[in-house]
Amino acid sequence: MQNVISGAECPECAAEIYVDADARASEIIECTDCRSELEITSVRPPVLSLAPEVEEDWGE
Amino acid sequence: MQNVISGAECPECAAEIYVDADARASEIIECTDCRSELEITSVRPPVLSLAPEVEEDWGE
Amino acid sequence: MKRVAVIGGSGYIGGELLRLLTAHPGVELAAATSRRLGGRLIDGVHPNLRGRTSLAFVDEDKLEHYDALFLATPHRETMLRMPEFLARAEVVIDLSADFRLGCADTYADYYGVPHAAPELVETFVPGIPEFHRTRLRTADRISVPGCMANAGILALTPLAQAGLIEGEVAVDARTGSSGAGNTAGPANLHAERSGALRVFAPTRHRHEAEIAQATGLPVRMTATGVEAVRGVQLLARANVTGEATERRIRAAYRAVYRDEPFVRIVAHRKGLHRFPDAKILSGSNFCDVGFAIDPGSPQVTVISALDNLVKGGAGNAVQCMNIRLGLPEREGLEFTGLHPN
Amino acid sequence: MKRVAVIGGSGYIGGELLRLLTAHPGVELAAATSRRLGGRLIDGVHPNLRGRTSLAFVDEDKLEHYDALFLATPHRETMLRMPEFLARAEVVIDLSADFRLGCADTYADYYGVPHAAPELVETFVPGIPEFHRTRLRTADRISVPGCMANAGILALTPLAQAGLIEGEVAVDARTGSSGAGNTAGPANLHAERSGALRVFAPTRHRHEAEIAQATGLPVRMTATGVEAVRGVQLLARANVTGEATERRIRAAYRAVYRDEPFVRIVAHRKGLHRFPDAKILSGSNFCDVGFAIDPGSPQVTVISALDNLVKGGAGNAVQCMNIRLGLPEREGLEFTGLHPN
């Protein structure tokens, strides 16, 4: 794996999330476990918050 | 491959057929290429003839 | 190289074993039996093996002694012949249902006949690597779980072990047609089975007993045949002890499956593929396990899926063999699965 | 002859209404609207109607006044336009979800938006002939239940009314792809949807609220998309008050459905077709209802099936129309269903 910073946690499911070392605050990344969209609130130390969700309609 | 005798030919499709060294005359084997049922007429030298076919009905 | 053989090689589980074993770099497939097709090329009934093997089925009297012997023979018949089979190999891996249930009464209850060899049952180790890996390393007799049973065991055991479930578990299983083997009859005639939603076991499906035994939970199970050749999906509901939160449930699964090579946790918030679906698992040895919480409800809904012929049978058996023979556990089982499919 | 019209005639429910109404001897199909396809022949999108009608879709501004008007338009949008629709016909039969739930809060909770016309909701009579036939005879506003909801309501109401159920009911629904309508998107792309076992609602499917309201029972519902174009099958589990015997359950169903034209009790001991299966119901207006008892258990397993576009939608709506307009209740709905299919 490239240059990543560990220590962030998904606020939804507590997965450990690796943030790219060259990421910037306000970038959106996905949680690998629950696939929530997470906003990088801070890079050092890495802090994540839940990004606003676009509703998906699973209809049927 | 185990002990086999080569040189026989499928009378239907000309595939080269390998006959087990311990096969006996009148045994039925399958042609690997066209899947005809072949009767071993002679083992040494190996000679094969087409075995009588059981009709298959592919219906529909 | 280890030499292995398959009894009942002409059936669907037999064929799947042949697919996996002919491509397995660590073993030599030495023989596959069929009572009906002795002498015929095995790719005649398993056309996917064309070009992969020139093996023909052998009659049972041609059998030798093997490092491992797989039994892909029907339940109720396998137990009658187990003593002969045990004499033929170092390790016997049984895919039938006959040596899965520890209690002979339960067997009689679910299979309708008394067990023919009750004294042998406890000599078998369950073929469930996720929970019996250590014992499997030295097991000479392995009994692989049923296809739906395995989907249920892998879905529920982590929660049961973590003490997260209370009361009865309601299990609803859906299965493809290959689960019933390749004997033609009115029930699996294409025109009847195609597109069916056939509740063939509204209560008391046999795999209920296996899940209950493995998890220690009271289980009620229904089973429905759905349009598919391969594939099992299982949906279970249970009450959660304490608060039913995503974190507690997910933590229990993570703790158990973090390093498992063939179990994936699939419970996503978005996307088209949020929960386990057998559609993408055909041919692969994965069991996908997921769950959902209904905020405000004390229940958890658990979903799992696998290919009945692979992680639900032949693949799982090969995984057990790998463990027992000291081969890399994933060897011969790396196929990814297809999408779309 | 009564003159009827369909709003949203280009969709799947709209098309099914057109199929039934063009062949109905007691009414004249006077108009079908489409916003996209005004002026185009209706058999362009509904090719089964070739040779059956030469009607073209009309724009809404061409609408006149009708004896009955069917609304086959999306939920959330139908409520916005209900006042206009009500002005257009003696009887309005709404197939959308907007006027099914009596409680505006429940609507908001399940549909994610506040109700736009809460004052109108109670003016609608539920389009469930089996339980509201008398009111339907004079109802000017009819709200037809959802496809899975109707399967659940018909399966559970007789037991609920007989006081045979206690505690929560767990409902597991399976549905074909036409239930999602004809708007193309990633979720119903053939390569993705084909062969899927997609748990699209692991908890809280919207029809849960309808079943709970109609039966008075607490309900938890999951829904899975299965390989089928048409068809819903529903499997429910509940605890029985008192002894769970076949006789008590069957008696409850018989008492309610003995003379119903479109509900059949299917719970057989043998045969290939022991329980309801949507496979044989395509095109027919039947809802089949069955059940099973697990001796020694306090539970009943209830199974029902229907064609979502017919008894789960357009057929049921036509049945309501027949009742309301004084036509024979079965008229135009006699198609038997196909086997094999």
Add this chain to the structure above:
Amino acid sequence: MKRVAVIGGSGYIGGELLRLLTAHPGVELAAATSRRLGGRLIDGVHPNLRGRTSLAFVDEDKLEHYDALFLATPHRETMLRMPEFLARAEVVIDLSADFRLGCADTYADYYGVPHAAPELVETFVPGIPEFHRTRLRTADRISVPGCMANAGILALTPLAQAGLIEGEVAVDARTGSSGAGNTAGPANLHAERSGALRVFAPTRHRHEAEIAQATGLPVRMTATGVEAVRGVQLLARANVTGEATERRIRAAYRAVYRDEPFVRIVAHRKGLHRFPDAKILSGSNFCDVGFAIDPGSPQVTVISALDNLVKGGAGNAVQCMNIRLGLPEREGLEFTGLHPN
């Protein structure tokens, strides 16, 4: 009311006849035989008939004399018993292949056995209303064409009669699994047949002889089993005499089919449903016929589709019956077909 009966009522064609005849307002279904299921309710094997009839199968020795008798029995066996059948009814309508081919040598060639009753063959009128309606009005013996044969005959005869075809016609047929009847065997096991593209007749399918006889054209035919329960689609290619223009071809079809109740010309420039597709024909008595021209090529590509059990069998037979018994030709055959399906 005319009294009719069905021999071989337990099979797929038999079941389809029962579906149509129980719902037919102009006749009374008096008896349906089965050698295996005498005394059993007919809705046991034909579950779609639940609630529609309480008839049970009868043994053949219970047969009386009928206005019309349908034979839904296998080829090669029907001819052996034809004399008995002829004695049982005013009109015999045979759905087997045994009395379709005028030439006994051709029969022997395609069916592998000599014909057992060659003297009877010419006493049968072909059950093809589109080309033998007048003779059918008074025919006491009717031999209905094969399912793929009828699709071919209806597709090609108008062009043949108009002298538009020269040289050999290449016919490629695709068929669903119900075309093979309901006897279970390896070939129609769901897991094998599902999703198959099985070229079961790469050359010389039996229906080739029927199409050649009816059209007078030299025909070469292949047949492939595709994923479907019902449905036949046929694609044919031929060289056109003179200029191959859409106008000439369409005119030939129009001239013949303009007033036919059950043949539709489907050859559109746009839309999703430009050519005949069996998918929307399930249960209906339509045969859709279309064609395409490749500008600059001397060929025409002809496409037709039907439901093998309806216009390819039972429905066509009922249409013949209607003609013969003086009933309205469409009676009992009005089902529109489903979309989507």
Add this chain to the structure above:
Amino acid sequence: MKRVAVIGGSGYIGGELLRLLTAHPGVELAAATSRRLGGRLIDGVHPNLRGRTSLAFVDEDKLEHYDALFLATPHRETMLRMPEFLARAEVVIDLSADFRLGCADTYADYYGVPHAAPELVETFVPGIPEFHRTRLRTADRISVPGCMANAGILALTPLAQAGLIEGEVAVDARTGSSGAGNTAGPANLHAERSGALRVFAPTRHRHEAEIAQATGLPVRMTATGVEAVRGVQLLARANVTGEATERRIRAAYRAVYRDEPFVRIVAHRKGLHRFPDAKILSGSNFCDVGFAIDPGSPQVTVISALDNLVKGGAGNAVQCMNIRLGLPEREGLEFTGLHPN
């Protein structure tokens, strides 16, 4: 280790390339692009890759220089961007249709637009290992044939090269829905596409031009969408020069394919699987080729089948890459295929 990348990684061919390349022991998948999904995990749209890779899609501006670059982008658009792509890699392997046809007029004729980079076309070597292996060893630009085209080329070239065919070849292709890519629209909506027998190209399918070019034979081609996600089957008819005997035809195939790793001759006298069927080829890189002779007729019927995403696309492309990069030709392509499936 060689570093490779995929443009258009979010599509169906892109996803199949990712499946094969992530599991390929001889190369490192360095990047996959998507314009829509940059930054998203690739297993979001390709759920089969869960646990196999943690790669995310990248925007094109993140691309570096690679040993090999695969283009899984649409025709008509790929040619516009080819110069940029060529600058990005040692070897470019194009899966689009844009550089397959040697003649710019033919391209314009079949694709409806003039070619944007006609001067580049002849710099591409056809990605057909069976007939261009030597040139592929050093080719820097490879253009892989279309899915149906490849099935046709592999089926017909041996006969054409042996001079066994005279006159026009009639090709009839059947294809699954993944052949159309993953853009949702009315044509591939599940409810419409499921169970369809849709003649979407009654004449002049685009792959006709590719087959004609590769074989030198005049070809007329039709194409029908059938119920399948993956899979192409092709049936062709041609007149044989000289006597049409099994031996002559089989000898021609044997001579060419005897040592080919991924072409199997399947033309059997008996069994359920006598001819090529795509059903057992899903996920595998085989193309099965078979034929039948009608004794007494001058024609041969040729049948071939493959998985459109593998030997019809991504697998074939990886085979070309293996050849070009000096890797073992079968590497990463050994998957056997499933039966039943």
